[in-house]
Amino acid sequence: AQSVAQPEDQVNVAEGNPLTVKCTYSVSGNPYLFWYVQYPNRGLQFLLKYITGDNLVKGSYGFEAEFNKSQTSFHLKKPSALVSDSALYFCAVGGDNFNKFYFGSGTKLNVKP
Amino acid sequence: DVKVTQSSRYLVKRTGEKVFLECVQDMDHENMFWYRQDPGLGLRLIYFSYDVKMKEKGDIPEGYSVSREKKERFSLILESASTNQTSMYLCASILQGDQPQHFGDGTRLSIL
Numbered sequence: 001a002q003s004v005a006q007p008e009d010q011v012n013v014a015e016g017n018p019l020t021v022k023c024t025y026s027v028s029g030n031p032y033l034f035w036y037v038q039y040p041n042r043g044l045q046f047l048l049k050y051i052t053g054d055n056l057v058k059g060s061y062g063f064e065a066e067f068n069k070s071q072t073s074f075h076l077k078k079p080s081a082l083v084s085d086s087a088l089y090f091c092a093v094g095g096d097n098f099n100k101f102y103f104g105s106g107t108k109l110n111v112k113p
Numbered sequence: 114d115v116k117v118t119q120s121s122r123y124l125v126k127r128t129g130e131k132v133f134l135e136c137v138q139d140m141d142h143e144n145m146f147w148y149r150q151d152p153g154l155g156l157r158l159i160y161f162s163y164d165v166k167m168k169e170k171g172d173i174p175e176g177y178s179v180s181r182e183k184k185e186r187f188s189l190i191l192e193s194a195s196t197n198q199t200s201m202y203l204c205a206s207i208l209q210g211d212q213p214q215h216f217g218d219g220t221r222l223s224i225l
Contacts, residue, residue: 009153034213043117043203043216044156051211090155095210098163099144100171105155 002027002093006104013081014112021076021107023091032095033074035065038088038106047089050074061085081111115140119204119217126224132191134220136204143207145187146214147171147179150201162187194224 036044048059120135158171
């Protein structure tokens with residue numbers, strides 16, 4: 001069975017500081033890993049994905065994520081947070097039969113001026 | 114760019130009503146999904162479809178049904194709406210497994 005865990009309900013960071021949103025996964029086989037962002041009353045927007053290759057993947061809006069196979073983690077990072085990054089972030093694992101995705105419970109990121 | 118369109122952004126219905134939520138995608142994707150989103154619970158899969166007229170139950174199908182008569186359209190039906198179905202409903206589609214799912218903007222449904 002595939003699953004994803006986001007251990008933090010909320011992350012608070014000051015503008016200009018680096019941010020990390022954590023994600024760990026459990027899959028059988030090679031994982032397809034994704035990060036999404038959701039702004040209030042909107043759907044989920046794709047940020048980045050890891051399928052294979054370089055462990056550090058870069059995505060939209062300056063975000064990046066590091067795939068760590070030994071720790072089964074896929075943490076989302078950004079070197080310098082913006083107030084506009086405040087949103088709800090979801091980690092997901094895909095690649096199952098019928099292309100089903102399994103989502104974490106979400107982490108609310110608050111970036112304070 | 115893929116577009117997934119949900120017919121209503123906000124909807125208010127009464128207990129016992131039959132409710133239809135519509136979703137249309139414009140990229141010829143085979144697979145489509147319906148989720149509900151509740152605070153602290155993330156996204157939970159209600160139903161999905163991998164082809165026209167084909168459907169499979171997700172994790173929380175009770176009280177819901179779906180219809181996929183055409184490839185681009187996937188409808189979620191609340192057979193007899195109840196207050197515990199008040200939620201945000203999200204539709205998504207995908208081309209293949211190494212691609213992201215594409216989401217609509219969601220329908221915020223209130224059952225009174």
